[in-house]
Amino acid sequence: MQTVDVARRSGYSVQQIRNLERDGVLPPAARTASGYRVYGEVHLNSALAYRALTAGTGPVAAKDIVRAAHEGPVHRLLARLDAAHARLDRERTELGLAKEAAAAISAEPIADARPVDAMGVSELAAALGVRASTLRYWDAEGLVVPDRRGGRGTRRYSPAQVRDARIVHQLRSAGYRIDPLRILLPELRSGHRWDTVEAALAAREAGIAARSRALLDASAAILALLAPTAPTAPA
Numbered sequence: 001m002q003t004v005d006v007a008r009r010s011g012y013s014v015q016q017i018r019n020l021e022r023d024g025v026l027p028p029a030a031r032t033a034s035g036y037r038v039y040g041e042v043h044l045n046s047a048l049a050y051r052a053l054t055a056g057t058g059p060v061a062a063k064d065i066v067r068a069a070h071e072g073p074v075h076r077l078l079a080r081l082d083a084a085h086a087r088l089d090r091e092r093t094e095l096g097l098a099k100e101a102a103a104a105i106s107a108e109p110i111a112d113a114r115p116v117d118a119m120g121v122s123e124l125a126a127a128l129g130v131r132a133s134t135l136r137y138w139d140a141e142g143l144v145v146p147d148r149r150g151g152r153g154t155r156r157y158s159p160a161q162v163r164d165a166r167i168v169h170q171l172r173s174a175g176y177r178i179d180p181l182r183i184l185l186p187e188l189r190s191g192h193r194w195d196t197v198e199a200a201l202a203a204r205e206a207g208i209a210a211r212s213r214a215l216l217d218a219s220a221a222i223l224a225l226l227a228p229t230a231p232t233a234p235a
Contacts, residue, residue: 001038001039001040001043001044002036002039003017003018003029003037003039003146004039005039006043006047009044010044010047010048010051011051012047012051017047017090020047020050021037021043023063024063024070025047025050025062025063025066026039026047027042027043027046027070029043030031042224042225045221045222045225046066046069046070046221046225048221049065049066049069049218049225050062050066050213051222051223052217052218053065053066053084053086053215053218054117055210055214056088056211056212056213056214056215056218057084057087057211057213057215058086061080063082063224064080065077065080065084068214069078069222069225070225072223074197074226077222077226080220081215084215085212085215087114088208088211088212090216092205094173095201095204095205095208097170097173097203098171098173099132099201102167102170102171102197102198102201112159117159117162118147118157118159119156119157119162119207120155120156120157121135121136121146121155121157124157124165127167128165128169130169134164135155138165138168138190141178142158142182142183143164143168143181143185144161144164144165146158146161147161164185167188168181168185170198171184175200175204176200182197184197
């Protein structure tokens with residue numbers, strides 16, 4: 001195959017194919033006497049594997065995985081694939097917890113909370129499983145601003161502020177950025193726009209599913225790369 005053939009069949013441009021060869025994603029192409037590149041199935045499968053892996057893991061990890069398929073040993077490649085699947089599994093687990101927490105928090109009454117239920121920074125950090133510096137960062141960003149008491153300005157979180165912190169913690173874990181949260185929180189405090197949160201969590205779930213499918217789609221091309229070195233089964 002010529003460069004244009006690999007580009008057309010893999011969905012890349014001619015220049016992108018050359019760049020992938022330069023970066024080691026495609027093994028070096030053979031050259032004709034006049035200097036033209038000649039590619040084979042291994043180059044096409046490398047490009048297809050990289051394309052699918054990029055959608056599943058991002059370009060940096062995708063390059064690392066395809067290079068490992070070329071360089072061996074096989075266990076290096078398998079370890080990188082396992083790590084990619086493990087990251088997706090962890091994200092899916094965290095998202096499930098965020099969805100459960102968001103549903104619980106949205107229905108959580110705080111009208112009966114007592115002042116004694118307030119928490120200090122270290123208490124709330126321990127309850128959420130975050131660092132105290134994380135709470136101070138949320139304070140600085142205007143997400144969860146605690147009351148300050150005493151001459152030293154000791155932070156003290158009211159029950160309503162504790163609830164805000166739980167919301168921020170779960171939505172940050174689900175991928176929400178600071179700026180959208182700053183806009184969304186006032187609406188959530190008044191009991192509105194939980195549909196926006198649910199939509200964002202659903203979009204996050206769809207994204208994880210798409211990345212997982214991309215890893216599955218890459219499997220055939222990766223197996224094709226390994227086929228020439230696969231051990232022969234005994235008769």
